[in-house]
Amino acid sequence: DVKVTQSSRYLVKRTGEKVFLECVQDMDHENMFWYRQDPGLGLRLIYFSYDVKMKEKGDIPEGYSVSREKKERFSLILESASTNQTSMYLCASSSPGHGGGELFFGEGSRLTVL
Amino acid sequence: EDQVTQSPEALRLQEGESSSLNCSYTVSGLRGLFWYRQDPGKGPEFLFTLYSAGEEKEKERLKATLTKKESFLHITAPKPEDSATYLCAVRSNTGNQFYFGTGTSLTVIP
Numbered sequence: 001d002v003k004v005t006q007s008s009r010y011l012v013k014r015t016g017e018k019v020f021l022e023c024v025q026d027m028d029h030e031n032m033f034w035y036r037q038d039p040g041l042g043l044r045l046i047y048f049s050y051d052v053k054m055k056e057k058g059d060i061p062e063g064y065s066v067s068r069e070k071k072e073r074f075s076l077i078l079e080s081a082s083t084n085q086t087s088m089y090l091c092a093s094s095s096p097g098h099g100g101g102e103l104f105f106g107e108g109s110r111l112t113v114l
Numbered sequence: 115e116d117q118v119t120q121s122p123e124a125l126r127l128q129e130g131e132s133s134s135l136n137c138s139y140t141v142s143g144l145r146g147l148f149w150y151r152q153d154p155g156k157g158p159e160f161l162f163t164l165y166s167a168g169e170e171k172e173k174e175r176l177k178a179t180l181t182k183k184e185s186f187l188h189i190t191a192p193k194p195e196d197s198a199t200y201l202c203a204v205r206s207n208t209g210n211q212f213y214f215g216t217g218t219s220l221t222v223i224p
Contacts, residue, residue, distance in 0.1 A: 004157075031210060042216040043158075043201070050210055058211070090157050101205065102148050103212060105157035 003027070006091050006106035013113050019078040021109050023091030031094045032074035033103065034058075034066060036087040043090065049074055081113045116141045120202050120215035127192055127222050135187040135218045137202030145207040147185050149178050152199045152217070161200075192222045 007022035025032065033048040035058075045058030047066040055066050063085060067075045074093075078085055088110050092103040117140045127133055139147065146165055150158035162171045164180040171178050175196065177188045187200055199217040206213075 033212075040216065043203075043214040045211060048210060056210075092157075101146060102160050102163050103158075103203075104160060105150075108155070108157045110155070 004091055004093055004104050004106040006089075006109050008109050009107060011109060011111050013081050013111065015082055015113060017081050017113075019081050019111065021076040021078075021089055021091075021111070023074045023076070023106055024072050025074075025093040025104070026072065027093065027095070027104070028071065029093035029095040029104075030071075031096075031101075032068065033092040033094075034064075034074065034076045035090045035092065036060070037090055037108075038087050046076065081111075083113050085111065086113045087111060116204065116206055116211075116213045118202055118204055118213050118215040120200075120218050122218060123216070124219045125221070127189075127220070129193060129222055129224050130191045132188070132190045132192070134189070135200055135220070137185040137187070137215055138183060139185070139202075139204045139213075140183075141204045141206045141213070143207040145205045147180055148203045148205070148212070149176075149185070149187055150201040150203065152201055154199075158201055189220070192220075194222045194224050196220065197222045 004025045034046045035043040049055045049068040065077045091106045094103045119138045121136045149161040152158040162178040167182045175190050179186045199219045201217045203212045203214045
């Protein structure tokens, strides 16, 4: 089974702090994604990566950056956390050669910024 | 613009009362339509992929169908453990992005 592991389930940070969210997948998937999920807004794409060191902006990249130094690891960085970044963050991976290219998600990281 | 709309937003069913969830989509060339189940506080869990109109897939009490404009997730004789939010997503054949609906929150009452 595909496993996507997010490093922290729950985090509480203060405004202005730098925040790192780590994600690791074990299925050698080429594509990795970071979403945030908010009530009534659904899942919104922040960034995705289709290869090591490659990244593309999603719908809401402002205030975020990403890093993909190894194929299995995709990190989301909040350079200076703000209260409007309080949300559930979901990492996902997929592969064009795996089934229909469906996304496999981690358990999520619930971030609260005070 | 690629878009996904799910209805209803919330659905309450008695145990054993069958029903359907709707996912309407607009996409410039469908590469795949995906259904997910999400339990509170957890990440979405993959259920089905549908590729072309007329296709159907089943898993236990769930059956997903696809037309050129919408997909239905039929739930037959649901049980309380089927309570969850069901998400629909589409992927176009012109890019890597997935477009998600806002989900249907299903509650099955014993």
